[in-house]
Amino acid sequence: MTDRKHLKRRVRERMARTGESYTDALRHVLAARGAAPEGHPAGGHHDAALLHHLLPGHSEAMLAGLGGGIGFMYAVFEYKGHHPMMTIVAQAHPEPMIPAALARAGVAHEVRQTGSARVAERALRETLQAGRTAVCRVGRFSLPWRPGLPFPDPLEVAVVGLDGGDVLVRDARSEPERLPLGEFMTAWSALKKARHHLVSVTGPAGADPAEAVRKAIAATAAGMTGPVLGNAFDVNFGLSGMNRFAGQLGDARGRTGWARRFAHPEAFFTAMTRLHECLESEYTAPGATRPLYAAFLDEAGVLLGGTACARAAGLYREAGGLWSRIAARAAEPFPRYRELAEEKAELLLTEGAGAAGRLREIAATGAYEGPLGEDERSGLLAELAELAARAVRVEEEAAAALRAA
Missing domain, CATH: 3.90.70.10 (Cysteine proteinases)
Incomplete structure (x- = not known):
């Protein structure tokens, strides 16, 4: 317990100094202690870290980019008798990353x-x-x-x-x-x-590195701007899905707007905490995978030359910062949830199977906190919608730069 308190204090100090999310700061602190997983300590991308273990000559960022890097899939699933469940997948989707990265790298x-x-x-x-x-x-x-x-x-x-x-x-x-x-x-x-x-x-x-990154960038740009599945569900992908998310987040009256869809206090809590998870840890790396993808574009720019990669990298770093702000603000009203999420991240990275019992307790606990008043919910949704609209504008610029690259 003392060691965990010391670790948490070190992470908090780094967050205050760098502005990083808890997960980013945690990985850096563990890396400094020699306890972080191999790979880019702030990358936090599960599949890319596994690949880096197999192919240590490639950075986690490069492997994440070759696997498709980023994406955006937004959907709200509704089942009778249950509150709506929101999901965002911020990494390339639905093609599995590891086979795609191996194929592009030859x-x-x-x-x-x-x-x-x-x-x-x-x-x-x-x-x-x-x-x-x-x-x-x-x-x-x-x-x-x-x-x-x-x-x-x-x-x-x-x-x-x-x-x-x-x-x-x-x-x-x-x-x-x-x-x-x-x-x-x-x-x-x-x-x-x-x-x-x-x-x-x-x-x-065996592939030419420049050609491999060129193909990977083209695939990512296509996924962000065009059809992914070739059916009606494509409206939920890429920039289309992102605009859909931002619009519904700020819709105070419509049936699909978050104000009505998540009006129940427990549904609202679930939506806010799920938003935090999906942008920082679940099916993504911190900052909706954008900072890690920017690091890939830095490496790609060296191989391809020109300035388009550098411009796209800068924009995706900016977008990643906005997505992390959205995640942090969504979780801010729920301190117990944040405490349990931080403990879970620490245990997975430091103890794993040895902490299975405590991890089961966290999963079974349920961290519902509330209810927030209607005015508080409305104000929070308005803040998040404004940040999301800014993120979408940056993402649209970034996608254009990506196509140029």
């Missing part, structure tokens, strides 16, 4: 998938016996140190070895977690459409 790799648990276990053992790491797509909430919602949300983890009856799983920490083989197979079998999905690197990068 890295020889093998993809295996089977519906049979027995065949899958054999493939896992063969991969490890060949001296390769197995990147496996598992059900996030089936992992004991990631308790949460009762549905099979996908998460990539790296299996780095077997020790007796345990699987050594690399997730958020720099050290692998131990998980009994049977429990790992349950998590690996949880995703119907991606059951037992395994990727392993079999050779070095």
